[in-house]
Amino acid sequence: MISYETHILPNSDYYVYTPSTLAKKLFFYPICIGSFRYESGYRLARDSYDSFLMMYILKGTCFVTIGSHTMQAMAGQLIFLDCYAPHAYGTDSGFEALWIHFDGPMARIFYETIVSEKGSLLYPAHPDAIHRSLYHIYDTFRSHAPIAEDQISGTITNILSDLLSSEKTQQVSGKTQIGISEAISHINKYFYKSITLQELADIAALSPYYFSRVFARETGMTPHKYLISTRMANAKFLLKTSQMSVKEIAIRSGFSDESGFCTAFKKQEGMTPKEYRSSNC
Incomplete structure (x- = not known):
């Protein structure tokens, strides 16, 4: 689907998904996934959007505001947000990102564990793998391929596990x-x-x-x-x-x-x- 938001450039698209009842009970599942090119001046602020957001920055820079704290994110970093809580992000210079809103029975536990140790702005230990995994999910929807909920859940699990273990991988030989x-x-x-x-x-x-x-x-x-x-x-x-x-x-x-x-x-x-x-x- 094409976005009609202000300051979203052409060749940006997104896809929404309604998970099965079983997926909601057992799996991580996507709610919305997209690849966006944001131009200077883009702003988004909302009280909630019931999901968790992982946004991998491909090019450029953006800012993220959680509560009273604002952070600057750049290419190669991943933003991890609890969208059940108020949040905002935008850019003064433009950026490109792959992003996924997702949820699941274990989503909050993973989120709180990762963010408590590393914060909401992350340097993935294996950025290429993160990029490939997100793109794989995005391309599944973009190409209208059959949706295998267990496989998508496995891909999201791999991303979260990589984020969770990244600090250990860097600190322990x-x-x-x-x-x-x-x-x-x-x-x-x-x-x-x-x-x-x-x-x-x-x-x-x-x-x-x-x-x-x-x-x-x-x-x-x-x-x-x-x-x-x-x-x-x-x-x-x-x-x-x-x-x-x-x-x-x-x-x-x-x-x-x-x-x-x-x-x-x-x-x-x-x-x-x-x-x-x-x-x-």
């Missing part, structure tokens, strides 16, 4: 990431044994201090908390699928005694192991 993965594998394999921080740090070939910092950044929890969570997951499985005593489950899950296990279990789950075993959880 590949060798370090491999070391963290090997430490996690070690925990998953030997959680029932005594595992020390030094042991895990040695596996990752890092100092204990740096290992703890990187591990927390990669997983969202400390090595100790990850180990306890893994032990708890095994204990919960055995409580529901075996007739073992609580004491035996505690030992098989890596706890030194029943008392310590019961205390830790109630702290994490809000009930005793016996209560959990008889519950519908």
Whole structure:
């Protein structure tokens, strides 16, 4: 469809989409997608447009206003906006962009996680991949190709995952990431044994201090908390699928005694192991 907005240049087009009921329940889905060329003087300000917006800047510069904060965006950057809230953007020099308004059950969680860590103006770690993914969705509509909602959702997921991991990719070397993965594998394999921080740090070939910092950044929890969570997951499985005593489950899950296990279990789950075993959880 051709836009009739003021200061939108020719060869700009957009496409709207109504997702299926199933897509609204399960997937990320596009609401509107387009490729626009904006000329100097373009302004847009609105209280809400129920969706989230990703706008990848191809050429030129624009400004974005969220609340009282205004940012300048340039080619190669991606603007990520919560359009349920008031927002505005425009340009004094002109710009080109690929953009998509989308939503989905997990959209807000992704948005809040990404923006809380990196802000609304992003430098994608893989800008060419972001560009290709957005263009793929846009071209699907432009060419009137069959709409596969699961595939489009997968493409949007890939974009969001790239935005979410971009900072990690830049800050943590590949060798370090491999070391963290090997430490996690070690925990998953030997959680029932005594595992020390030094042991895990040695596996990752890092100092204990740096290992703890990187591990927390990669997983969202400390090595100790990850180990306890893994032990708890095994204990919960055995409580529901075996007739073992609580004491035996505690030992098989890596706890030194029943008392310590019961205390830790109630702290994490809000009930005793016996209560959990008889519950519908």
